[in-house]
Amino acid sequence: MSESTPYMAIENVSKIFGSYEALSDVSLDIHAGQVLCLLGDNGAGKSTLIKVLSGFHEPTSGTVKINGKPVQFKSPRDATAAGISTVHQFGGTFPLMSLGRSFFTGVEPTKGWGPFKYFDKKFANKVVVEQMQEMGITRVTDGDRFVGSLSGGERQVSAIARAVYFGAKVLILDEPTAALGVKEAAHVLRIIMQAKHRGIAVVLVTHNVSHALTVGDHFAVLIRGEKADDFAKGQRTREEITDLMAGGEAMAELEAELASLTGSGDSIHD
Amino acid sequence: MFNLRSMARRPEFSALMGTIFVFLFFSWFGRPNFLGFAGTATWVNVAAELALISLPVALVMIAGHLDLSVGSVLAAGAMTFAILSGYYGLPSWIGVIAGLAVGALLGLVNGLLVTKVKLPSFIVTLATMFSIQGIVYGVTRLTTGTVLVSVQVDEGVKNIFGGLMFDQFETAVLFALAMVLVVSWIVYRTRFGNWVYAIGGDEVSARAAGVPVDRTTVMLYIGSGFGSALLGVIQVALYSSAQVSAGQSYVFNSIIAVVVGGVLLTGGFGSPIGVLFGTMTFAIVYQGIYYTGWDSDWSALILGMLLLIAVLSNNTFRKLAMSAAKPKDKKKPAPGGGGGHAATATATTTATEKKATNV
Numbered sequence: 100m101s102e103s104t105p106y107m108a109i110e111n112v113s114k115i116f117g118s119y120e121a122l123s124d125v126s127l128d129i130h131a132g133q134v135l136c137l138l139g140d141n142g143a144g145k146s147t148l149i150k151v152l153s154g155f156h157e158p159t160s161g162t163v164k165i166n167g168k169p170v171q172f173k174s175p176r177d178a179t180a181a182g183i184s185t186v187h188q189f190g191g192t193f194p195l196m197s198l199g200r201s202f203f204t205g206v207e208p209t210k211g212w213g214p215f216k217y218f219d220k221k222f223a224n225k226v227v228v229e230q231m232q233e234m235g236i237t238r239v240t241d242g243d244r245f246v247g248s249l250s251g252g253e254r255q256v257s258a259i260a261r262a263v264y265f266g267a268k269v270l271i272l273d274e275p276t277a278a279l280g281v282k283e284a285a286h287v288l289r290i291i292m293q294a295k296h297r298g299i300a301v302v303l304v305t306h307n308v309s310h311a312l313t314v315g316d317h318f319a320v321l322i323r324g325e326k327a328d329d330f331a332k333g334q335r336t337r338e339e340i341t342d343l344m345a346g347g348e349a350m351a352e353l354e355a356e357l358a359s360l361t362g363s364g365d366s367i368h369d
Numbered sequence: 370m371f372n373l374r375s376m377a378r379r380p381e382f383s384a385l386m387g388t389i390f391v392f393l394f395f396s397w398f399g400r401p402n403f404l405g406f407a408g409t410a411t412w413v414n415v416a417a418e419l420a421l422i423s424l425p426v427a428l429v430m431i432a433g434h435l436d437l438s439v440g441s442v443l444a445a446g447a448m449t450f451a452i453l454s455g456y457y458g459l460p461s462w463i464g465v466i467a468g469l470a471v472g473a474l475l476g477l478v479n480g481l482l483v484t485k486v487k488l489p490s491f492i493v494t495l496a497t498m499f500s501i502q503g504i505v506y507g508v509t510r511l512t513t514g515t516v517l518v519s520v521q522v523d524e525g526v527k528n529i530f531g532g533l534m535f536d537q538f539e540t541a542v543l544f545a546l547a548m549v550l551v552v553s554w555i556v557y558r559t560r561f562g563n564w565v566y567a568i569g570g571d572e573v574s575a576r577a578a579g580v581p582v583d584r585t586t587v588m589l590y591i592g593s594g595f596g597s598a599l600l601g602v603i604q605v606a607l608y609s610s611a612q613v614s615a616g617q618s619y620v621f622n623s624i625i626a627v628v629v630g631g632v633l634l635t636g637g638f639g640s641p642i643g644v645l646f647g648t649m650t651f652a653i654v655y656q657g658i659y660y661t662g663w664d665s666d667w668s669a670l671i672l673g674m675l676l677l678i679a680v681l682s683n684n685t686f687r688k689l690a691m692s693a694a695k696p697k698d699k700k701k702p703a704p705g706g707g708g709g710h711a712a713t714a715t716a717t718t719t720a721t722e723k724k725a726t727n728v
Contacts (some may be wrong), residue, residue, distance in 0.1 A: 175577060185577075193570030194691065195638040196563075204567045205579035207560040217558035247691040 100314065106131045106300050107152070107183070107269050112161030114147050121147040123324045128317075129269060134291060136311035138322035138344055143302050145187070148321065149271055153185040154178030182268030186258040186275065194247030198231070198239065199223035201246045206340025221283040230260040234290055255261045256290050263294055270294055271302045273348050274312050287315050308340050320344060380631035381643030383682045387675065391653045396703060399660030410537035416652035419544035419601055420645055422619050423626040425547075425551045425596035428645040429589045431556075432626050433569040433636025434490035436590065438479055439597040439623055440503060441501035445614030446472040446598025448505050451611035455520030456513050462526055463707040465602050472598020474589050475501060484583040493631065498620070519610040531606025539602050540678070543593050545645075549614030552641040561585065569636025625672060626651045631686075638657045638687065650675065 105128035111201065112120040123146050129135055150156040151163070162169045165181050172178045175176050175185075193201045200207075208219040220314030224242025231239040234256050239249070253277050262270050272291065276284040291314050294342060295301055305311050311318060318335070318342050320328040328335070328343055335343075345353075395403050402408045422439050429436045446468040454464030461727055483490045509516060522531065532540045556562040564585045567575035576582050597616070605611045630647025632639030654675065658668040 176579065179579070187574075192574065193567055193637060195633065195687070196566050196570055200563050200566065204563060206577065207563050209560065216560075217554075218560060218563060245691050 103130070105129050107181075108164040109151065109158075110162045110164065112148075112151060112157055112163070113339040114151060114158045122158070124149070125321070125324075125326045127319055127326070127329075128299045129302060130220070130317075131268070131300045132295055132298045134303055134314050136315035136318045137302060137304045138168050138306060138308065138311055138318060140306060140342065140344055142323075143308075143321040145321055146273070147324075149185065149273055149304060150300075152178070152269070153183055153271055159225075160212040160310065182266065183271065184262035184265070184267035184269065185271040185273065186255070186262060187273050192246045192254055192258060194245065196246055197224075197243045198227045198246055198249075198257070199324065200229040200310060201263075202257065204268035205266065226264070227257075229266050231257060234260045234293070250278045250283060252286055255287050256282060259287075259290050259294060261293075263297065263299065265283065266298060268299045271304070273304045274306075275303070276305065276307060284310065287331065298324040305363075308344065312337060312340075318344050345348070371686075380630070380640040380683075381646060383679070383686045384629060384631040384643040386682070387679060388650045388653070389655070391650050391675070393559070395653055395657030396515065399657050403657055403660035404534075407537055409501060409728065410535075411659075412649070412652040412656040414537075414539045414652075415543060415656055416645075416648045417539060417542040418603070418610050419619070419622055419626055419651060420545040420648040421541065421548060421600045421603070422593070422596050422687045423594040423623045423630070423644050424641055426623045427632050427639055427641065428552065428556070428565055429490075430624075430632050430634070431569045431636055431639045432527075432565045432589055433572065434483060434586065435494060435624070435666055436479065436482065437491065437494040437620050438475070438498040438506050438621045439593060440596040440615075441498045442472050442475045442594050443503065443601040443604075443619060444611070444613055445475060445501055445601070446604045447601030447611040447615055447725045448613060449598075450510055450518045450602050451511055451518040451607045452509065454522070455518050457609075460618055461520070461523035461606075463658070464520070465530065465606075466633060467525060468605075469595060469598050470601045471663070472594045472596075472601070472635065474594070475598075476591040476594020479594065480587030484586050484712050500689070501685050502613075502617075508612050516613045517610060520605055522671055524604050527606050528605075531608075536617075539603075541600075543597065544603070549641055549645050553671070554643055558654065561588070565589065566637060569633075609694035612683045625676050628683075629675060631679075631683055633687070634680070636728035642647075 104349065106134065107129040108127065110123055110126050113120065125144075127135070127148075137145050143217050147156065151158050154175040154177050155174065163172065163253070164170065170177075170181065172181070178347075193204070193244050196204070200223065203223045203226075207221050209216045210219045211217050211221075218243075227242045228239060231253075236249075236253050236256055239253070249257065254354070259270065259275075275287050276292075279287065288310060291301055291303060295314070295316075300315075302310065303314065315332060317342070318329070319326055320340065322343070390490055396711045421444070426439060427434050433504065440474060450461075450464035450468035453459045453467050454461045475497070478578040479494055482488075482493045482497065487494060505517065509518065528540075530540060558567065562578045562580075564575065564712070567580050568582055568585060569700070572582060597619070599615065600619070601611070604615065604655065627639070627644055628647070629650050630639070630644035632644065632647075651672065654671050657664045658671070
């Protein structure tokens, strides 16, 4: 779809654990300013793929490229250095820490010199409130408040805000909407669009087809470790995608079976 | 109304309530001597000694670990001092430095074991507690032939570590106050302090955020080893002797003081000031009972109940601190292009396998 070099790409990546091939020959392009949706059922290899992208696993074979150049991520730290930031389902935050402290964990701003260097709480709290406000969490006005007092969606948003603030180029979101209510999920999706418009490459992992269709520019479907399909926005219908994710034939069989029991199998599409 | 929720956010709040309660309780039932100069000194001394171990142990516990070896390390530090300066007759300051160094070294061993072996710190430090105790018994008996070693502590060293101020207050009080200041600085003002909370909150996330988890944990154990040995040295300076079995009561007493002081047993929450209140509460109950004329056997019962009450009230305050302000509806339009889709599909996703395993 785009002729420019993707910011990040993986080519023919496989990952084998013992005798189990979690990923098999998967290639993906991740473009700046686009949302790539990784779809697939549980166990399809989405998590393994994220771990390869974020440096937790090294691929067994195949290459990872940044700006067209092959790279090797030995640890998550290497991936972070390349601008890759992963936000996990629950935001990866600390419920009993203040927002300011949690936001800057590992990269604490300091003031003063030598042994008298101290954590700049004022600055940390100011930044976190600004960032949250900018992301539409307007009720947060106090950086001393506990992370645990935020809702699931707000925690997700604060984790995204953190990644964006620290200059992420690739933002990997692992099921960000899975545990959220409708309203909160909508808010998170809006934040994803915001990140995209800032030129960040977003990898959205989900098995919620509706959420994917809402924000996605490009889609890849994984089935049992293999890339089953790869298409741009508008090239597939919602039903085609759902069928693909559920494994096509298996789904049709199940529908037939259910239809014979209840007289209607359509409802399972959602 | 001043803000109860922001007060509740402070871990020392409920600890202070506890201290005030037991202080008033024993001031009344222990009147008039409990409130006197000597009465005050008895519990302040006990609190100060306990604080020397509890404060560094509190940091270990905030990081989500335990240190059960503090009693054995105390004995090891004390015995090192006593054997070197008493049995071998070396200058006292050498014994002190060696004793403190042994404490820090044993802390280092604990820290390395906990971070490298990847077993729960409860088991690791339970094992080192016994191992160190065994070594202390064995080495002491081999070198000196006894289990109690006396020392003639040099005047200067005795005044610093085991002196009495106004004839009643141990210099340990000054050490404890200094330690509160140092630990508070570390916790509130350094990056290291932030890492301690992050590790206790969620070790995996802390690692992902770039916190040097192992190095920080090892440093914390060195701290608790040092604090234990410092108290061992102070006790030798006070009583001019060291005993192999000394210190084991501090294993549980320190945990009680730390928990009563508002530290969350699973880590991630707590404050040094709160722990100071915890040690005071403990000391007031422990010593106050003698002023009431009741049998001192009852102090253990009171401490046990206090511990339960403390944990329950800590939980209540923590919930209060975590409770979100009433969730205000943010009236915002659904995201462009597919609000309807978003609405229809969320229901099915809430029951994912992932959610179940991550909670």
